[in-house]
Amino acid sequence: MFVDVGEFDARFLRKLKGEFDESHLACFQCGVCSASCPVIGIEAGFNPRRLVKMARLGLKRLTLSSEYIWLCSMCFLCGERCPQGVRIPEVMTALRNLAVEEGYIPEPMKRIRRLLSEAGRLYPIDDFTAEERTDRGLPQIEAEPGFVKRLTGAKP
Amino acid sequence: MRYALFLGCTTPARQMNYEQSSRAVAEALGVEFIDLPFGCCGFPLEPLDRVRALAMAAQNLRIAAEEGLDIVALCSACAESLVKARWLLSREEGVLRRVNRVLKGELGVEYGGETPRVLHYARMLHEEVGLERIREAVERPLEGLRVAVHYGCHYMRPSEVYEGFEDPERPRSLDELVEATGAESVDYPGKMECCGGALLAMSERIAREMAAGKLRRLSDLGVDALILICPFCAIMYDRYQTLILEEGRVPVLYYPQLLGLALGLKPEELGFDLNAVSVEGLLEKVGAR
Structure with a gap:
């Protein structure tokens, strides 16, 4: 992929720095993260080292619109091994959150938000499930936790 | 021993075998579980909004704190989400402020560091009940059974938030728990692989391929079972196995x-x-049928 460093966006960099985790600033591009990644062997385009570099270059549009920021499996192995202490999965989360703010939201993520804000659960406790729980001697549980709906927020 | 049981979303709706066996075993070992009105741990919301995800975890911590109970979680992603929130909110004042702004606005409450x-x-089994008591309680030693354990990722990573519990790359507790039953925990290539479960919503293809690697190797190795401790891993290795392996299937047990x-x-x-x-x-082999 061709990268135009002229797309540098200083406000994006400041925003990324302002997120909870500033560890990415220490990245020196050794690539231990990519070498440890369980996804890269299956989806060669996914490359955590490259994503951190793109973000560090302030390439806002390229980074936030990339489908690859959504393909980290959150196994946390790269973060354990990074010699510079970069919490790469946390960087992925920060990039995903900023992408959402910019309106880049993959369909499956919209569905997750809808389920949590409307039903309060990813998997509903419907009548069928409730009946099966009773048959198995399992206690009934809150079908639609109200605090989950409210805390999810209703943003589209 | 008394704990608040945190079920999460997947287990009580789609993996009731995990809940059922966890409750039965706890009772047999004298561990009491209390059910509280918990909700989502926050993990699924994290990619969309980490502050709101943390607020959700914090509210669950508050619910347990009000009863003065510690939490036992069945799902590794729930455990990690709650442990991370607890760790982060006690260290980062800026994060705590942002989380409390959400909690106050939506629920009128605050996380006060409970x-x-x-x-x-x-x-909990390893540290609180202990291997000794488990060994003593065994009535049907599973000798001759050769099983592979799968730790998954969130059980002990990020190691930073787990504060020294387990080695993030060479953990031992699940092997020891298996050996306490009399079964043998075999070493195998790819033991520490990720199941791919967290990617299932985004890319079924990648998630399935991630799970397939371990399943094919275990099938070739001919173990009696794969042992899991997370419902996400079970969806990948048990549910999806029926689509991945035509023959030589490997029984998957919690x-x-x-x-x-x-x-x-x-x-x-x-x-x-x-x-x-x-x-x-497997049930025949251990004399349970």
């Missing part, structure tokens, strides 16, 4: 199902009817 401990079910057999519990009490890959051969 810190119930959060333990994964397997960790650790409490394995321990339950060793404790002499009946298969019906351990929810085996809900396992996707047939476990009949």
